[in-house]
Amino acid sequence: MRNYWYMKSEPYVYHWDDLVKDGSTFWDGVRNYQARNNMKNMKTGDIILYYHSNKGVEFVGIAEVIKEAYQDPTTEDDRWVAVDIKPLIPLENPVSLKEIKNHAALQDMDLVKQSRLSVGSVKKKEFDYILSLAGMKSKDFHEKF
Numbered sequence: 001m002r003n004y005w006y007m008k009s010e011p012y013v014y015h016w017d018d019l020v021k022d023g024s025t026f027w028d029g030v031r032n033y034q035a036r037n038n039m040k041n042m043k044t045g046d047i048i049l050y051y052h053s054n055k056g057v058e059f060v061g062i063a064e065v066i067k068e069a070y071q072d073p074t075t076e077d078d079r080w081v082a083v084d085i086k087p088l089i090p091l092e093n094p095v096s097l098k099e100i101k102n103h104a105a106l107q108d109m110d111l112v113k114q115s116r117l118s119v120g121s122v123k124k125k126e127f128d129y130i131l132s133l134a135g136m137k138s139k140d141f142h143e144k145f
Contacts, residue, residue, distance in 0.1 A: 002043065002045050002046050002047060003041070003042070003043065003046045003047075003121070004046065004047045004048075004049070004121070004122040004123065004124055004126070004127040005038060005042060005046060005047070005048050005049070005065075005119060005120065005121055005122055006048065006049040006050075006051050006059070006110070006111055006119070006120050006122055007027060007048050007049075007050060007051065007063075007085070007118070007119050008051045008052075008053040008118045008119070009050070009051070009052065009053065010052070010053050010054045010055065011052040011054075011055055011056055012055065015052070016050050016052065016060045016061045016087070016090065019050065019061070019063065019085070019086075019087045020061075020087045020090075023086060023087075024066060024084055024085065024086040024087075025084070025085060026067075026073065026082045026083070026084050027039070027082055027083050027084070027085055027119075028072045028073060028074045028082040029072070029074055030072070030080065030081075030082075030118060030119060031080065032117065032118060032119075034114075034117060035117055035118045035119035035120070036079070036080060036081055036119075038119045038120060038121060039069050039081050039082075039083050039119055040069045040081055042065045042068060042069065042083050043065065043068060044065055044066060044067065044068055045064065045065065046064070046065040047062060047063075047064060047065075047088075047127065047145070048062065048063040048064065048065065048085055049061075049062060049122060049127065049130060050062065050063050050087075051111070052094075053118075056094070057096060057097045057098075058094040058095055058096040058097065059091055059094060059095045059130060059134070060090060060091055060094045061087060061088075061089065061090045061091055062087075062088045062089050062090075062091065062141070062145075063085045063086060063087050063088055064085060064086055064088050064145070065083055065084070065085055066084045066085060066086050067083060067084035068083060069081040069082070069083050070082060070083075088145055089141075089145075091131075091134040091136065092134050092135045092136055093133075093134045093135045094134070095130050095133045095134050097111070099133060100112060100130070100133075103129070103133070105125070105126070105129050106126055106129060106130070108126075109122065109123075109126055110122070
């Protein structure tokens with residue numbers, strides 16, 4: 001059984017299009033213990049909702065974990081980890097934070113309750129709901145990926 005997560009990136013730092021162009025990347029630089037613990041819990045094949053923070057403030061794509069947690073290469077401090085991800089598909093229609101906050105079914109998301117958390121968990125039912133808001137069928141996604 002796979003898990004679902006979100007990862008935030010400022011689009012001027014690392015845009016969804018950069019991930020698509022690069023084909024994969026390592027997610028580094030996380031210096032929050034809860035976000036780090038979430039990354040440590042990620043398994044190969046887990047699904048990531050890719051979120052543009054600060055500018056855009058919306059989910060824009062879906063990625064997949066391709067390498068589990070390892071020492072963050074940007075620091076020698078062994079408390080911090082990185083994971084590798086690859087893009088799967090863009091969301092047909094990005095889903096904004098404002099829209100998420102307008103849906104009762106999404107009020108318990110880490111994204112809503114802990115807005116400063118850069119890497120958080122997503123329940124499968126929340127993931128499927130966001131897909132529907134993006135104009136996508138969760139059944140089609142789960143059959144394809």
